[in-house]
Amino acid sequence: MNVRQWSRDLAMGVRFAFTGGREGWVRLLLTGVGVGLGVALLLLTTAIPNALAARDDRADARWDLTEAWSDEKIPEARDDTLLIAGVPTTYHDTDVRGRELEPEGPKAPLPPGVAEFPAVGEMLVSPALEELLASDEGALLRERLPDRIVGTIGESGLIGPSELAFYRGGEGLSSHLDLGVVARVDGFGNPSTTSEPWDPVLLLLVLVVFVVLLMPVGVFIATAVRFGGERRDRRLAALRLIGSDSGMTRRIAAGEAFAGALLGLVLGAGFFLLGRQAAGSLEIYDISVYPGYLNPSPALAALVAVAVPAAAVLVTLFALRGVVIEPLGVVRTARPARRRLWWRLLLPVGGLALLVPMIGQGSENGEFNQYMVTGGVVLLLVGITALLPWVVETVVARLGSGAVSWQLAVRRLQVSSGSAARMVNGIAVAVAGAIALQMLFAGVEDEFTQMSRNDLTRAQMSVEVPSGVALGTVTGKFEATKGVDAVYAFGETYVGDTPGQDAERITEVTVGGCRALREVASLPSCRDGDVFAVSGGEWDEFTPELAKAGQKLWFDPDYGVEADSVAWTVPGDFKKGRSVEDPTGMKRGGFLITPGALPEEIDRLLGQKVYLGIDRSVPDAYEYVRNTAAAIDPYSDPLVWTSTERSGRFDSIRTGLLVGAACVLFLIGASLLVSQLEQLRERKKLLSALVAFGTRRRTLSLSVLWQTALPIVLGLALAVVVGLTLGTVLLKMTNVPLAVDWTGVLTMTGFGAAVVLAVTLLSLPPLLRLMRPEGLRTE
Incomplete structure (x- = not known):
């Protein structure tokens, strides 16, 4: 059979599909809608990799805080540098991306999506955040972000329409440069293009997910092109009366299916465009995309455009292989031949044959084919x-x-x-x-x-507090916060036998009130002014040598120069205690010191952390804690504890x-x-x-x-x-x-x-x- 004959018969089937009267139009429409739904989902699937890549590109384009998270030397201030601080927060389990900006010159780089730097007390927000802050639902967040909104962030500065993000004006950020929360940058963008290799098991998951999600789509498209098969076959019997042979009849039937597939491609493209436009207003599992992200790969879209009509023709010819279409009707009433099982079993057996050789592989035994x-x-x-x-x-x-x-x-x-x-x-x-x-x-x-070691029966949140804020003040503010049941505030640092980096024997120091210290050690008795030396710490090696009355030690948390170190003498009346697991599941060693026994100049050397017990029956308890933390330190980002980390x-x-x-x-x-x-x-x-x-x-x-x-x-x-x-x-x-x-x-x-x-x-x-x-x- 030559190509010309095939083309002519297929074209005749296409013509019959569009000129077959009401019955033909209804069947064509059903087939087109069915195939169109499948095509739309296939186009969506081919567009997902591009959408994820577009989100990653947007995230890379606005990358910042590089120096704050690295050991590189902080560059000098110039007229083209910008001080930027990370001030993220969380609201009702949704992350809010926040940055504080302080330009150091007229040529300071603007973040993507920002036309002008906000002044101190002003804020640029994403459209989604602006809508949230203006609603009753965002009332508690508005307390945390009191700055005046003077504009919105452009699309180029957001990874999705539902993203919550803001930029606000800052001042005095240079004083925080050494604390790891502020960076000095002269441009935006992720300089690193390398990524860590994928775990073979995760790659297997990705492969199986794509196959499992796409297979039902293909099966449905193959089913849709056979809609109205019985009526179509009866109509085709009339063609035998005017002289067509069985092969020609089957090709005409394939042409009808081909017409339905073509209509399905058109409808599928329309469904996809409608779905893509609607995607901008949807958020599924915290993922949102701009409609422009959903652009199918041209090669994959072309493959869909070719494969769907071809599959329609092949499926129709395959379906008609056991149907005898005669001039006087379709032979279906006779008892059909019983379906054979043996060849149907070959498919799953073949699938198992491909998978069995890879049994036992995984993260440690190589990659999967x-x-x-x-x-x-x-x-x-x-x-x-x-x-x-x-x-x-x-x-x-x-x-x-x-x-x-x-x-x-x-x-x-x-x-x-x-x-x-x-x-x-x-x-x-x-x-x-x-x-x-x-x-x-x-x-x-x-x-x-x-599995996290955190003891969620004792605390459910933790907050880091900057040095220089009195522990008593921190404790009082959190105790007065609605929804807080318990507050355990600790100051943390180290002491060594010599100042600076030359110290050979070092141990940790924990500062806190008696109630807090009893959460980390078993103590004989406790009042303000006491000092304890505890044994049994996980990483404690030198406490027995350093815990001697009159021993001179130096506070030096950063192991810096001797001028930064503060001398301290172990008091003669110090007490002994036994370490127990703290709320994080660790056992501390070293010295426990109550605030009354701590020299005043040590406050600036303490890294402070607060562990909070939350009354979960109080609505929005976590939000009240975040608001208090933001009032104490605008750079704090309270953590909600979970039993697992994935x-x-x-x-x-x-x-x-x-x-x-x-x-x-x-x-x-x-x-x-x-x-x-x-x-x-x-x-x-x-x-x-x-x-x-x-x-x-x-x-x-x-x-x-x-x-x-x-x-x-x-x-x-x-x-x-x-x-x-x-x-x-x-x-x-x-x-x-x-x-x-x-x-x-x-x-x-x-x-x-x-x-x-x-x-x-x-x-x-x-x-x-x-x-x-x-x-x-x-x-």
Whole structure:
């Protein structure tokens, strides 16, 4: 067959699709909408890497505070330098990026998105922060950020439309240069282009996430191009009457599918543009993007544009291989040949064959072969689409008597089990992939999670306070803060046997009130003016040698020059104590000193930290603490303690999975609804005839429910088996002990069932309309 003949037949099919009257237009529209939803999600997926890269580029372009976080020598002040301090905060678990700016000359660099430096007492904010501060919800944050808003930060200075950020004017920042919170810069941008290598297990997670999220989309597109197949085949029988052979008829049918795919590409592009525009107003799991970020890769977009129509043609030709279209009708009423199982098993077996050789690898045993991982997961998930029709056919063939609605549903499934299986394929693939991913995430989570030593029964927040602020003042302000139950304030420094960097024996010093000191040591008795030497500290080596009455020591926290050191003599009446775990889970050693026994000049050498017990029954207790901390020190950033600390990359991958899963679930729900409506439309006359003969609408409604529920149950059962198998292999590949997350399995299965239930309920109103006797009319 030459290319010209193929082109002519395909073109004829395209023409039939657009000129086939109302029935043809409805089928074309259903196919176009179905394919369009899939194409939109594919375009969105191809745009996600560009969106993430755009966010990273924006973050790199505004990079600052480099010198404050490094050991490099601070540059001299010039007319083109800028002093910048980090003043971030958190509000209701949302990070607020904050910077304080003090230009040192007329040529000082402006941050991206800023047209003019704010003066002292003025503030530039992001649009999202401006809206929050103007609302009642942001009242407590407004107390923390009292500066007058004089403008907004431009898009080039933000990583997303929902980002909360501000720049405010500062003064006297040079006095904080040596404290690590202020930097002197002559430009913005991240000079480092290198990044740490990815952990092989994290790369495996990324690969599996992409495959699992994209596979249901591909399955749905393949299903959408077959909408209205039975009516189309009956129409094609008329072509045999005017002389077309079976091959030509199939090519014309492929042309109709090709037309639906082309319309789907157009609609998909439209859906994508609408979705991209709406993305600017959405925030999913703290991720927001500007519409301009979502630009699909040209190569990937071209691949989608070519692959979708080609797949439509191939799927249609494959579907018609077992259908005999004759001049007098379509041979479907005869008992179809029983589906064979052996070749359907080759797909999952082939997938396992690709994955098994990588069992035992992981972070310590080398990287995974990306092509084998992708191919193995794809074959296993595609195996569901091959096995499910056989499972449905085998099971429904053995079902028999029951209520009238049950018999109607079973008979319909026995006649067209393939159509029922196609409708469920997408959700079965999605659930299987989700179960496998849930097992993989649960299995490897411990590798990227560290248990915190913090004792959350004693404290839930910590705040660093600058030296020079009296501990009593700090304690009083936090004790007066709403929602604070307990305050443990400590000053921390070191003493050595000689001043400066030459000290050979060094031990730590903790300063605090008696109540606070009892949180770090077991003390015989305590009153202001006491000094204690404690034993049992984790890093304590020299306390027994230094804790001698009359011993002369030097306070020198930074091990600087001798002129900065302060001499101190160990008092003769010091007491002894035994170290216990402090709120951070550590055991301190060295000296414990009450404020009354501390020389006045030592205050400036103390690094101070406050641990706070929070009454969680008080609404916004954390915000009250942050407001108090900001009043004491505008550069403080209170920490909320958690029981675990997890890798940022691991959390990013999990967030990406949740965002993608939300999109896929929406697509699955939409696809099932379109498929259900298409099947009901094809059975319009049959339903009307049954109602005309006296069949109750309740019976027909239940039959539709059974027709949906049976394939779904079988599909979810197969999905659980395949998902558990894939999850087990992936866990073995990462060298992680096998454990089934049954909660996750049941949750994913429940999500799938909930989507089907929602689709069934939404299809009931059109079903009731189709059951009217007027549906028997024909022209």
